[in-house]
Amino acid sequence: MGSKQFHVAVVGATGAVGNQMIACLEETNFPVKRLTMLASSRSVGRPLRFRGDSIEVQELTERSFKGIDIALFSAGGSTSETFAPMAAQDGCVVIDNSSAWRMDPQVPLVVPEVNPHAVAQYTQKGIIANPNCSTIQMVVALNPIHQTFRIRRVVVSTYQSVSGTGKKAIDELFNQTRAMINFLDVERSVYPHRIAFNCLPHIDKFLDNGYTKEEMKMVNETRKIMEAPALAVTATTVRVPVFFSHSESVNVETERPCPPEEVRQVLATAPGVRVVDDPSQNRYPLATDAAGQDLTLVGRIRRDESVPNGINLWIVADNIRKGAATNAVQIGQILTQTYL
Numbered sequence: 436m437g438s439k440q441f442h443v444a445v446v447g448a449t450g451a452v453g454n455q456m457i458a459c460l461e462e463t464n465f466p467v468k469r470l471t472m473l474a475s476s477r478s479v480g481r482p483l484r485f486r487g488d489s490i491e492v493q494e495l496t497e498r499s500f501k502g503i504d505i506a507l508f509s510a511g512g513s514t515s516e517t518f519a520p521m522a523a524q525d526g527c528v529v530i531d532n533s534s535a536w537r538m539d540p541q542v543p544l545v546v547p548e549v550n551p552h553a554v555a556q557y558t559q560k561g562i563i564a565n566p567n568c569s570t571i572q573m574v575v576a577l578n579p580i581h582q583t584f585r586i587r588r589v590v591v592s593t594y595q596s597v598s599g600t601g602k603k604a605i606d607e608l609f610n611q612t613r614a615m616i617n618f619l620d621v622e623r624s625v626y627p628h629r630i631a632f633n634c635l636p637h638i639d640k641f642l643d644n645g646y647t648k649e650e651m652k653m654v655n656e657t658r659k660i661m662e663a664p665a666l667a668v669t670a671t672t673v674r675v676p677v678f679f680s681h682s683e684s685v686n687v688e689t690e691r692p693c694p695p696e697e698v699r700q701v702l703a704t705a706p707g708v709r710v711v712d713d714p715s716q717n718r719y720p721l722a723t724d725a726a727g728q729d730l731t732l733v734g735r736i737r738r739d740e741s742v743p744n745g746i747n748l749w750i751v752a753d754n755i756r757k758g759a760a761t762n763a764v765q766i767g768q769i770l771t772q773t774y775l
Contacts, residue, residue: 439466443460443469443470443767444470444472444500445471445472447473447509447514450601451598453509457472458760459763461485463768465771466771471490471503472490472493473492474510479492479493480492499518503522504526504775505527505770505771506529509760515531519535519536529563531564534652537652537656539560541559543563545566545762545766546762547768548705548707549575551769553660554770557770557774565763567758568755569653571757572681572751573589573657573685575708575731575757576702577657577687579704585690586688586690587667588666588668589667590685591683591686592673593684594634594684594722595681596677597677598678598755599674599758607623611623611629633676634675646670653672679753680725680726681758683750685747685750686739686747687739689744691744693745694738695746698746699736707730708732710732710733720732720749721751725752729756731751
């Protein structure tokens, strides 16, 4: 990395992902000359820590981006739709964590372990999209398999933690669990049903085809990131009563034979992946193991005996880190090292 330093902004700095972005910038020694914290008016003046300093949150306005080089956005789709083009117009490169820009053909959708070359396309709109959390961890594991064995079809079922919905959902799971243990009435506001001791096959809105938006994100984003527009992908996404980390059961069919031991070898040397796969010792990826780290854990690697070239995988990652903040900061590192 050169000695060049950058003025960086975090939009949505007070949220769970925004907080984690700030932590990741610090952990990675990102070349930050100055950090600006931006959020809605209700958070103005709130102090946040960065490299031992206290920085007060400022209100996000159309004038916020003058002189800023890179802005990490984690403030929701409508905020990104409004403010990302304004930031880009002021010469700031936006790395956006919402779904607003992901499928825009002029906006690169990037997972650094999979398609770092796509960052170069940022010049078209000044925006780079960060994929959906459940998509990121899946493609980190699938891409090396695809490069070696050529994937034809993917069937995925997710087991997604409540932190994917935000702090209110974390509080709701905690409060409902405590209420049930104490035989009290359970209150719900975030989810349409009780999440404590339950599984909800419903993430985001339902669409006319019977799938949810989350499920179709996984389909469409996987094709775009892996540059495989004809790849067959089908998804069922489920919210489970876990605080952090998303887990996924993934069934893959390939064009070439994919013996489990060869898949293990391919994944063992893949960037961003750790193989955790020794069932005889009860070793397989757990949500509790993935929480707090940036690697994607893969295990339960076994042949699908119902088809000629099939493999089953269990994929787990921290949805706030690799599924959001870390991935965005990694994109920023590629920008600073190669393009800015």
